[in-house]
Amino acid sequence: MTDDESEAVDAFERLGLTSYEAKVFIALHRLGSGTARDVANVTDVPRSQVYSVAESLEERSLLEVQQSSPIRYRPVSIEEARNTLEQRFERERERAFDYVEGVKEESSTEETQEDLWTVRSRDRVDSRVVDLLSQAENRIIFGTRLPTFVTESIERTIRERAADGVSVLVISRTDEIRDQFDAIDGITTETPPDFREGDQRSGRVVVVDGESILLSVVDDDGSETAIWSSDSLFASVLIQLIEASDQLRPESD
Template sequence: MDEDDAIEALENLGLSNYEAKVFTALQKLGTGTARDVHRTTDVPRSQVYGAAESLQDRGLVEVQQSKPIQYRPVSLEAAESHLRGEFERTQERAFDYLEAARQQRGDGDERREDIWTVHGRASIDGRIEQLLAEAEDRVLFALGEDADPVGETIADCLRKLAASGVTVNVVGDDDVAEQFADSGVAVQQLPIDHPHADDPVGRVVVVDGEMILLSVRDERDDPELDEETAIWSSRTGIAAVLIQLIDGGLGEALSV
């Protein structure tokens, strides 16, 4: 990473272009005046004062009231802590607003659509967690052949549901059985000769016989580059049909 990359990264963390350049210049100088900063960077001297004052307000620069005024950056550890805190607070405010906007909209739009597509493991994990949060009666969670293990966050959700009285059935291998040992989660295995064992199925989630998520894996030569795409539907005719197909196609082990 060169200086331009570092300045761009600081901008991504919330600093203006001039603030990022002044802060970077002060790291080189240690202590300096507006003239020193101007000579080190392309920030106009008249703009150094405002940028330095803003950095002081952010807790990133100390100011010595001398003639001329001297500026000194805080330690990198302190700067990192301040910027991380600002970033997290900004993120929280943004997502608080987005959540409020979503609640005003309600779930009507999702219910009107028959089927939705989600791409990427993290996004799919999030959708599975949302579906599980609505479970009241029973849950089926099935892993395809050679699928990734059950993530601990989802596994914890399944354990808590089972402990609360929800019937939770998980279909997986011996490692999955060990993962849910000593919990209320029932683990079953597909027969070795199951006709769909070689399909690129990732995960199947059925909640209360009304909501379903089905993912498939796009296998690559490098396992780390494997991708996952899922479709999901909730309380729709499409969901009912898919659940029936899963029930009939995968047999008693996946009975919902």
């Protein structure tokens, strides 16, 4: 079996066929039609197994059986097979996600959970920061001491939210970071309190709409670990502590 055929068999397996079903289906398209002997001669499927595999493919509406002696098999057209498998995939997908949705609804009615999530690695923290910033509707607080923690996507998202009318406060002791945002309408920059001068472990802080928060630290090996939470008691209390500073208090206060 060639590499291309092996990949095709693997693809059919991902669509719900067994390995033998995929091989017999492919073989019949190569032959046009054939007996169990013909199929066994061009595949590694034993002749004794071809009969049951063909019966299964017939049940799946992927081949037709000619009641002759010996019995001959003919595959349905490529287009018909494609439609059959697509419809099957759609039905299975709906069945699976309908079940998950039902389970989700049941759990949400039974219990309210406080969610605190941990994210490790720079790339994943970057993605989570962008996701949280993108959801902002009223106010963003973003702080970091490290220019490398202000990625292009993070800077772009902050600028876009400010342009959409979201109030943005950028906090950093690093001139380079404040200079990035200083002249942008809707963005205010601040320097953190003096007692933070010796800080070498903080990574980023993100507060969105007073409901979501992310805090990260720089690990000993230079990697980043963050915790984040949204719409939880944990997030509410921590955000209140952070915004207790006069510098971080919302403008409406």
